[in-house]
Amino acid sequence: MSGLIRLAELPPRGELCRVGSEILHFREIDSTNAFLLREAAVLADGAVAIAEHQTAGRGRLGRKWIEPRGSSILVSVLLREPADSRRILQATTIACVAACEAIAVAAPDVRPRIRWPNDLAVDGRKLGGVLAESTPLSGGLSRALVIGIGINCLQQAGHFAAELAGRATSLEMSSKDAIDRTRLLDALLRRLDASLALAAEAAESLAAAWRQRCEDIGRPIAVVSGGARVEGIVLEIGLDGALVIRRADGRRQRLDAATTTRVSL
Known part of the structure; x- marks a missing residue:
């Protein structure tokens, strides 16, 4: 694997940038998301945690995220949001587009x-993922929103767990170019900052960017929602992650992302 991410080479974030107001770099940590949630009361809005390795990395539904040291982008950002902010629901969409x-x-x-x-995917194989979580701050009028992004960068096929064989990939496996994690991190922080602004000022533009990149539109999907298996064709996906499908009988159904789990067809 490559050396450490070179924070000193990141361009200054500038006064107008929200993301990266403070950047904390760890050689090893349990989880960048968990750290920011623990320290949310004392860290600044826009604080970023970056790790070379996580000992307790996780994805959606508590699934483990395992990666060799120095192989990935493992980054989380802390945002202070009003308790009723729509951005809390839009966080996954924002981060996926930025990535x-x-x-x-x-x-x-x-x-x-x-x-x-x-998830982020290349040629049907998982490249990375997003995990957005929030917790109330003192007084209850605001929440700490933590957006975690993981991207496989330098792994080779043998680095993935056996259950992911043939189902996961990395940028190095997918690209003919050398992958520079520092360059990717800089681009990610910049694009995340821009996507957050876009969500506030031009939500439809963000929705269009999501639809353009989503591999599920027009394809069959199977999910479990409310304890029942549901199948249909994906018609659209809302900025809040809600899934709209057409059932076999022609009915449209909207499924809340928070209470819906994808399963194999």
């Missing part, structure tokens, strides 16, 4: 797609 745009900068020959609800 795809950042990858286009660092690995121009890779075309990542978004797989509902929170």
Whole structure:
């Protein structure tokens, strides 16, 4: 694997940037998301935690995220949001779009797609994922929103767990170019900052960017919602992650991302 991410080479974030107001770099940590949630009361809005290795990395539904040291982008950002902010619901969409745009900068020959609800994929194989979590802050009028992004960068096929064989990939496996994690991190922080602004000022533009990159639109999907298995064709996905499908009998059904789990067809 490569050396450490070179924070000193990151350009200054500037006064107008929200993401990266403070950047904390760890050689090893349990989880960047868990750290920011624990320290949310004392860290600044826009604080970023980066790790070379996580000992307790996790994805959606508590699934383990395992990666060799120095192989990935493992980054989380802390945002202070009003308790009723729509951005809390839009966080996964915002981060997925930002990650795809950042990858286009660092690995121009890779075309990542978004797989509902929170995965990044290349040629049907998982490249990374997003985990957004929030917790109330003192007084209850605001929440700490933590957006975690993991991207496989330098792994080879033998680095993945046996159950992921043939189902996971990395930028190095997908690109003919050398992958620079520092360059990717810089692009990711910039694009995440831009996507957050876009969500506030031009939500439909963000929705269009999501639809353009989502591999599920027009395809069959199977999920479990409310304890029942549901199958249909994906018609659209809302900015809040809600899934709209057409059932076999022609009915449209809207499924809340928070209470819906994807399963195999």
